[in-house]
Amino acid sequence: MTRYRATIVSPKGAAPKSSVIEFESEHRAGSKLNVQDARYKMLELHGSEALAWTVKDVEKVADSTPGDAPMEQMMLDFREPVEPPKRKRRTVKRGIAG
Numbered sequence: 001m002t003r004y005r006a007t008i009v010s011p012k013g014a015a016p017k018s019s020v021i022e023f024e025s026e027h028r029a030g031s032k033l034n035v036q037d038a039r040y041k042m043l044e045l046h047g048s049e050a051l052a053w054t055v056k057d058v059e060k061v062a063d064s065t066p067g068d069a070p071m072e073q074m075m076l077d078f079r080e081p082v083e084p085p086k087r088k089r090r091t092v093k094r095g096i097a098g
Helices: 032-050
Strands: 002-009 018-025 054-060
Touching: 002 032, 018 032, 032 054
Parallel strands: none
Antiparallel strands: 002 018, 002 054
């Protein structure tokens, strides 16, 4: 399963709240089933207080942070550049009667 981060917001009222939760889902980011998984996680964490809350945004969480993984080294290419093949001219003039 892939990890996602969802931004959830409460209805506008006396004290609107906003929160970010992380959850796992098998579905694409932003799809109906993915948003449904986000709502299930939101209800798990906040309980009945979050019934009227909405999922504002869902984004995929990167698997690892750049500082953790070793950097890939660029490879140098010493081959001669390849020129695209030249277009061949037509030997028959099409559409010209004469």
